[in-house]
Amino acid sequence: MSLLQLQGVSKKFGQVVVAEEINFELGVGDALGIVGPNGAGKTSLFAIISGDIPADAGEVIFDGRTITHLSPAKRARAGIGRTYQVPRPFEKMTVFENTLLAAQQGGRSHGHKSYVLAYGALERTGLADFANASAGSMTLLRRKRLELARALATDPQVVLLDEIAGGLTDLEVVELTDIIRALRSDGIAVVWIEHVVRALLSTVDRLLCLASGVIVADGEPKEVLASDAVRSLYLGSKRVEEVL
Amino acid sequence: MIWLNILIQGTLIGGFYALFACGLSLMFGVLKVINLAHGDMAVVAGYVAVFLTPHLHIPEIWSFLVVVPIFGLIGYIVQRTLIQKSIDRDPFTTLLVTFGLSVVIENLLLEVYSANGQTVNIGAIGYESWHPGSIFYISYVSLGVLGTAVLVLLILQMFLSRTNTGRLIRAVADDREAAQMSGANYRHIFGIAAAIAFATVALAGIAYGMMTQFAPTSGGVNLLFAFEAVVIGGIGSLWGTLIGGVALGIAQQFGAHFNVGYQILAGNVLFLIVLAIRPQGLFGRKTALS
Numbered sequence: 001m002s003l004l005q006l007q008g009v010s011k012k013f014g015q016v017v018v019a020e021e022i023n024f025e026l027g028v029g030d031a032l033g034i035v036g037p038n039g040a041g042k043t044s045l046f047a048i049i050s051g052d053i054p055a056d057a058g059e060v061i062f063d064g065r066t067i068t069h070l071s072p073a074k075r076a077r078a079g080i081g082r083t084y085q086v087p088r089p090f091e092k093m094t095v096f097e098n099t100l101l102a103a104q105q106g107g108r109s110h111g112h113k114s115y116v117l118a119y120g121a122l123e124r125t126g127l128a129d130f131a132n133a134s135a136g137s138m139t140l141l142r143r144k145r146l147e148l149a150r151a152l153a154t155d156p157q158v159v160l161l162d163e164i165a166g167g168l169t170d171l172e173v174v175e176l177t178d179i180i181r182a183l184r185s186d187g188i189a190v191v192w193i194e195h196v197v198r199a200l201l202s203t204v205d206r207l208l209c210l211a212s213g214v215i216v217a218d219g220e221p222k223e224v225l226a227s228d229a230v231r232s233l234y235l236g237s238k239r240v241e242e243v244l
Numbered sequence: 245m246i247w248l249n250i251l252i253q254g255t256l257i258g259g260f261y262a263l264f265a266c267g268l269s270l271m272f273g274v275l276k277v278i279n280l281a282h283g284d285m286a287v288v289a290g291y292v293a294v295f296l297t298p299h300l301h302i303p304e305i306w307s308f309l310v311v312v313p314i315f316g317l318i319g320y321i322v323q324r325t326l327i328q329k330s331i332d333r334d335p336f337t338t339l340l341v342t343f344g345l346s347v348v349i350e351n352l353l354l355e356v357y358s359a360n361g362q363t364v365n366i367g368a369i370g371y372e373s374w375h376p377g378s379i380f381y382i383s384y385v386s387l388g389v390l391g392t393a394v395l396v397l398l399i400l401q402m403f404l405s406r407t408n409t410g411r412l413i414r415a416v417a418d419d420r421e422a423a424q425m426s427g428a429n430y431r432h433i434f435g436i437a438a439a440i441a442f443a444t445v446a447l448a449g450i451a452y453g454m455m456t457q458f459a460p461t462s463g464g465v466n467l468l469f470a471f472e473a474v475v476i477g478g479i480g481s482l483w484g485t486l487i488g489g490v491a492l493g494i495a496q497q498f499g500a501h502f503n504v505g506y507q508i509l510a511g512n513v514l515f516l517i518v519l520a521i522r523p524q525g526l527f528g529r530k531t532a533l534s
Binding site for chain 2: 076081107
C-alpha cells in the first residue's frame with residue numbers, strides 16, 4: 001500500500017522550475033534516496049510535501065488522504081516528519097523541551113505519554129544524556145541528531161531527511177546511518193536527500209535522481225547511479241562511483 | 245530627600261508604563277507586529293470599564309474582572325482575523341492596518357463619548373495616599389498599579405518559562421517554520437499571545453482611568469511612553485520592560501522637578517541617549533523573548 005504519493009506536482013518560482021510533473025509513490029516502511037545537482041529542486045520537493053511551500057499544480061496524497069491544501073502543522077500531525085538541512089533547534093530551550101514540544105504538538109500526546117515519546121526520540125538518536133543541555137550549546141552532529149529526534153517525537157510514519165549527513169566526519173556519518181537504518185526496522189519510511197552517496201547506498205533500497213525539477217532516473221540505487229542520465233548530469237561521461 | 249522622592253514617584257509611574265508596555269513587547273517579541281492601536285485599546289478598556297460595569301452592578305474597582313477576559317477574547321479574534329491577514333501580506337501592512345485601527349477607534353470614541361475626560365471611579369481610596377515622611381506622598385492607587393505590574397510580569401514570566409503553552413509561544417517566537425514542522429499551529433499560538441497582550445493592555449487602561457482622566461485621544465501619548473519603556477529596557481525582555489518603564493518614569497520626574505514642561509522632554513532625552521549608546525536596550529538581546 002502506498003503511504004505517500006505525488007501526482008503531477010509542479011512548482012515554479014518565476015521562470016525557475018523547481019518541480020515539473022513530479023510523480024512518485026512511497027510504500028509503508030520504504031527507504032528512498034534522492035540525489036541531484038544543486039538547484040535540482042530536492043529541498044523544494046520536501047517543502048512541497050511538508051507544506052512549507054504550496055504546489056502550483058498536482059496533488060500530494062498521504063496515508064490515503066489528499067493533503068495538498070493542509071497546513072504544515074496539520075501535515076506534521078498527520079505523520080510527516082521533516083528535518084532541515086541546517087538544523088533549526090529552539091536554541092533557548094533544553095534538548096528535551098525541543099522534543100517534548102514536538103511530541104505534544106506533532107505527536108498529539110499529553111502528560112506522561114508525551115514524556116515517553118519525547119524521551120524515546122532522544123534515546124533513539126543517542127541524545128538521552130543531553131536531555132537537559134541547552135539546545136543552543138550542541139555541536140553540529142548533536143544538532144543534526146536533535147533535528148532527527150524532533151522529527152521522530154512527532155511520531156511520524158515517514159521522515160524527510162535533508163542532507164542530514166552533510167558536514168559530518170566519516171565516523172559520525174556511520175553513527176547516523178545506523179540510527180536511520182534502525183528507523184526502518186521500526187516501520188518508519190525514510191526519504192533522504194544526500195550528497196554523501198556512500199551513506200545513502202548503505203541505507204536506501206531505491207534511488208531517485210532529480211535535475212531541474214524533473215525526475216531523470218528512479219529505481220535500484222546502483223542502476224540509477226550507473227544510468228547515462230545520471231552520469232552525464234554529474235560528470236559528463238565518467239562513472240559516478242569513481243568520483244563520489 | 246527631594247531626590248529620594250523623585251526616585252519614588254518615578255518608580256511608581258514607571259510601574260504603570262511597564263504594565264502598559266508589556267503587551268506591546270509581547271506582540272512584538274512573538275508576532276513581530278508593532279501594534280500602533282495598542283494605546284487606543286487601553287483607552288477602549290477604560291471606556292468599557294466606565295460605561296459597562298455600572299450595568300453589571302459591581303463596583304468599578306472590580307471592573308477589570310469583566311473587562312480583562314473580554315479583551316483577551318477580542319485580542320484572539322482581532323489577531324486571527326485582521327492582524328493575521330496583514331501578517332500574511334507583509335510586515336509593513338501590519339503597521340498600516342494597526343494605524344488605521346487606531347484612527348478608527350479614536351474617532352468612534354469621540355463620536356460616541358465626546359472629548360470629555362472620564363475616570364474610573366473607585367471612591368475615596370482613589371485620592372488617598374500613604375504619608376510616611378514630611379514630603380513623601382505615596383498614592384495607594386499608584387502603589388497598587390506598580391504591584392499589579394510586577395505581579396503581571398511575574399505571572400507572564402512563569403507562564404512563558406514553565407507551561408506547555410508558554411513553551412509553544414517561545415518556540416513560535418524563535419522559529420515559526422520549525423515550530424510548524426513540529427506540529428504547532430502558529431496562528432493559534434499567535435492568537436493566544438495577542439489575547440494575553442490585549443488582556444494586559446485592558447488592565448493598563450483601567451489602571452490609567454483610576455490614576456487620572458482619560459479621553460479618546462489619550463492612547464497616543466501613552467503608546468509613545470510604552471514604546472520608550474520597551475526600547476529602553478530592551479525589546480522582548482519582560483523584566484527589561486519594567487526597568488525601562490521605571491527609568492523613563494524617574495527621568496520624567498527628574499525633568500519635572502526643574503520645570504513641569506521638562507517632564508516629557510527628560511524622558512525623551514533618556515530614550516535618545518539609550519538609543520545612541522545601547523540600541524538593543526539595557527536588557528536587550530539580539531533575538532526577542534527569552
